[in-house]
Amino acid sequence: MLMGYSFSDLGSIMAMQGFAGLILFSVFVLMALGLAIIFGQMGVINMAHGEFMILGAYVTFLTSRAFTTYLPSLFAGYFFVAIVLAFCAAGLAGMAVEWLLIRHLYRRPLDTLLATWGLSLILQQVYRSVFGAREVGVDQPDWMMGAANVTDSIQIPINGLIVMALTTLIAIGVYVLIFRLGWGKQIRAVMQNRAMAGAVGIDTERVDRLTFGIGCGIAGVAGSAFTMIGSTSPTAGQLYIVDAFLVVVFGGAGSLIGTIASAFTISQARSTLEFFLSGSMAQVVVLLTVVGILMLRPQGLFVLKVRR
């Protein structure tokens, strides 16, 4: 017995909160995957990652508006169009940023952190001017709002399942791209020895730009998923950047499985704790635990052995 709940109650609570955490988990995974590609493979800290996510959310918002106005009959399927558009918009914006900013700073990782921070503030200001400072909510089609009843006391939201499926697909896609196709090798080659990678015929600038673009594109998809759990506002992305970075570091940068496992751990711990504590205290407890563990194990939780 704990705080007046029986164990079967607790089981149901855990399960329900767990599924409620699905979308949060997906947002974390997608944000962290994008960051992990950019940070783990290129060594660049992208503080504007949350703003790329919000770009995806705004694109989703615009798509839903466009469907409501021009194609109301197809509204049920708008979300899938929105995801593709969000990926493209955030990805292209990312490539532009790489060309304008990041490529000048590859040798100064702490400076990329500061420059992308400046960028994130600029993007927030742009969103404020274009979309207004108010939060916007996105309507979801009716069929996605439902829930599947597993047992009497456990329900799973459908939109959560869809986003989960999508996240799984993207994670597999990233895995194939980085570890099965030659792309990951090219990225690492460029990172480890730029001149040599160029000498053996890798177009280093193209690799950098596409890598950054893909990372940002995935953040855009995270933004689409985000519209289901939160209202989109110019500064909403900033709230997620610290969590997302902790997910990456906690999982051990460069480890795909680690990133997913740590996103799962952190989001589940948070949504479970939220049932017992206030939302902010749940966040504090989880963040403190993560920071505490990172202080004891700086290489991340899911990396088994590090060679110095």
Added chain:
Amino acid sequence: MAPETDYLLAVEGLTVSFDGFRAVDDLSFYLDRNEIRVVIGPNGAGKTTVLDLICGRTKATAGSIKFDGAELTRMREHEIVRAGVGRKFQTPSIYEDLTVFENLEISFPRGRSVFGALAFRRDSEVSDRVEEVARSVFLHDQLDRSAGTLSHGQKQWLEIGMLLIQNPALLMLDEPVAGMSVSERVKTAELLRRVIQHRSVLVIEHDMGFVESIADKVTVLHQGRVISEGSIAHVKADRKVVEVYLGH
């Protein structure tokens, strides 16, 4: 573990493995006081790893390193240095943003704690010693220069100077003449012959001419093990050594 010896450095059963790969495998060797030992071996033999282990940069998986009676495997890097082990890296490792004088001064063995460094004064003892060492490494007229602007050879000398000013009982040099011009090599050999007096020296070097000119004894490493040890003539005649070098 290791018996008390009068060796300056006694390495016994030293083993280190990275992810199952044994870079140094059950290695033992002994270094006398005032002895000059050169370690040779093909690439990947574990030579630099041995220096890393002695100076604490890499932690041993098993084995012991006794230096002047102290067990080095349990000490932190800066404690090993303070015990009297100086180490030069393969690529010149100097502070490019500081002047030559400041580079040498930082290595002067006084005021090494945080508050010691705050209270440190540049008195005549320090500047005299810096000048003396700078003279011996041919840099006495470069003291005010930013170290980043030195030539490659001068940087190597500066790093050797930074070790000399610590006056270590054991000096470890990782390929001290690599990348030097012929004339710089000659000067470096002369420098080393001068500085190795009154201390033990452990040198990694490929240049056989250079090795013959300074070594008392040679240890040949291959795949993390000692395959031969002794005078140059002995090692050169050893069939195993010849196989290792020719077999590649």
Added chain:
Amino acid sequence: MTFLNRKDALFILLLAALLLVLLPMVLEPFRLNLVGKYLTYGFVALGLVLCWGDAGILSLGQGVFFGLGGYCMSMYLKLEASTPEATKIQSTPGIPDFMDWNQITELPLFWQPFHSLPLTLIAIPLVPSLLALGIGFAMFKRRVGGTYFAIITQAIAAILTILIIGQQGYTGGVNGITDLRTLNGWDVRSDHAHNVLYFINAGLLLGCLLLAQYVRRSKLGRILVAMRDKEDRVRFSGYGVADFKIFVFCFAAALAGIGGAMFTLQVGFMSPSFVGIVPSIEMVIYCAVGGRTSLLGAVYGALAVNWARTSLSEAFPELWLLALDSLFILVVVAFPDGLAGVYRRYLDPVLDRLLPSLRRSSLAHPSAVLPVEPVVSAE
């Protein structure tokens, strides 16, 4: 004084003249109070020069230390303002009003020491340093640095903000600790008090600048620069590298704490909006714009950025953020040494030519060494 050459002394005197004579003469009290507020960020920027510019440790959590110092001060002031007489309408008189609103009936234990002014004055630099000591010990002893360290410090800033906002009963929540009145009986809200506090603040800042200059010119300062460049070489010259990092991080934290306390005194309140991620990075921006390797640059950076922010936000409320952020990106990408770097490159040589008596370069300053073409050895 051996840690100041003639040129340093001249420039510090110029800054002193600007802060202590010129600005008080030309500015009306309201503006002067604003400048005093900007200068409190100068304390943080000084610490960042040592920590980030010299030692290469980027902390994105300086707001935490600034806030802790500020909260220490405001807790003292709040207790002084919450006498039983002044709070007799509360259900529990004698405790701060926000505690009463949150149904707290007894002063929490961690508030108790702040009844005493001496303890408060000790706590202002000590509490931030102790937190820095804990973080530094955990991180630097395990050789965590660079971007990881930056992310962890940022997370700590986030945690502390959420914690302060969440625990309203103990901290005043999102509004912070407000309605502060007197310091040991002296009303800090009057124009006269603001004026006095401005001079105390400016004097303290100059004192901290001299102290920081002393640290930089000591061997410790050179070791910090050496560590940034070749950490292993420093370690193998017999130094405990982690100890030096911990020291400089604690030193920067203490400076930030003093800045926070002076901020509270001059502005009259402290709130979590000066603690979190955004203010912490803004403090780094002041330092970056002024020049991360120049103490004077950092102070001018804090002044200039804040002054620009105030005047631009009055004139162009929509555009000033864009302008400031673009300036910041430009500085990071194109002028990593900030205003001080521009000065060193273009103005310093001119000054040397005009006033040759100032040049006294027995040993160039560590970070003042300008890139010179590498010279091939004369062979």
